Amino acid sequence: MSAKRAEAAPRVAPPSHLSIRTLQGPLLGFQIVEPIYAGMLEWRVTEVAMLHGSCLCRGIRYEIDGELADALNCHCSMCRKAHGAAFRSRARVRAADFRLVSGQELMTFYESSPGTHRGFCCVCGSPIVSKFDAHPSVLGLPLGALDDDPGVRPQIHVYVASKAP
Numbered sequence: 001m002s003a004k005r006a007e008a009a010p011r012v013a014p015p016s017h018l019s020i021r022t023l024q025g026p027l028l029g030f031q032i033v034e035p036i037y038a039g040m041l042e043w044r045v046t047e048v049a050m051l052h053g054s055c056l057c058r059g060i061r062y063e064i065d066g067e068l069a070d071a072l073n074c075h076c077s078m079c080r081k082a083h084g085a086a087f088r089s090r091a092r093v094r095a096a097d098f099r100l101v102s103g104q105e106l107m108t109f110y111e112s113s114p115g116t117h118r119g120f121c122c123v124c125g126s127p128i129v130s131k132f133d134a135h136p137s138v139l140g141l142p143l144g145a146l147d148d149d150p151g152v153r154p155q156i157h158v159y160v161a162s163k164a165p
């Protein structure tokens with residue numbers, strides 16, 4: 001796990017039986033990453049906090065139960081226009097980890113280049129998530145709509161030749 005958001009101290013949680021592989025709480029995702037065989041009474045637990053995000057009008061809300069990856073700042077002209085900003089900070093998220101909580105009917109997609117669909121709120125215009133025909137298992141996530149600390153930081157700048165003056 002390369003981008004742990006929070007790691008809890010090892011907890012003592014006697015498993016009732018060995019088939020317990022993961023414990024998914026409604027508020028926090030608890031993922032048991034490795035059992036510690038100290039009489040099989042102690043389990044190391046890594047807490048992966050659920051991330052929440054929403055659009056400006058709060059009509060669209062989403063949850064992410066998984067890690068973000070490849071955080072970067074994109075300076076391409078499409079991202080600048082889509083965000084009305086000097087650049088777009090985004091990360092990659094597994095599509096299976098992303099869940100719309102509300103506002104499904106507000107999600108609107110614009111195909112900014114063939115196969116790339118930028119999703120935004122049709123009421124307030126906030127960019128929410130991008131879909132890729134060639135990679136349906138991943139989504140592009142603008143970090144600006146998150147309500148929680150994403151736990152990752154943009155490490156690189158791309159399309160710097162298109163940088164805003």
Ligand SMILES: [Zn+2]
Pocket residue numbers: 055056057058059060121122123124125126
């Ligand atoms: Zn909105």
Ligand SMILES: [Zn+2]
Pocket residue numbers: 074075076077078079080088159
């Ligand atoms: Zn871009």
